Amino acid sequence: xxxxxxxxxxxxxxxxxxxxxxxxxxxxxxxxxxxxxxxxxxxxxxxxxxxxxxxxxxxxxxxxxxxxxxxxxxxxxxxxx
Numbered sequence: 001x002x003x004x005x006x007x008x009x010x011x012x013x014x015x016x017x018x019x020x021x022x023x024x025x026x027x028x029x030x031x032x033x034x035x036x037x038x039x040x041x042x043x044x045x046x047x048x049x050x051x052x053x054x055x056x057x058x059x060x061x062x063x064x065x066x067x068x069x070x071x072x073x074x075x076x077x078x079x080x081x
Contacts, residue, residue, distance in 0.1 A: 007041070011030050012030060014033050
């Protein structure tokens with residue numbers, strides 16, 4: 001999940017960019033923007049960089065093991081032939 005501070009900062013920047021006449025509603029706007037951002041980002045099914053790196057390492061190890069097993073199978077098939 002994304003850092004809540006990043007979402008707060010983004011909501012603050014978006015709320016701060018509204019025209020002056022709407023600035024009175026800034027607190028409500030910040031709350032609504034934050035909720036909308038959280039809901040939208042939750043739907044994206046994002047992972048952290050750390051989770052991505054861990055899964056990449058697992059995939060690399062799995063691929064290496066598969067390559068070794070394929071070699072063993074080829075050698076066994078060659079012996080039977």
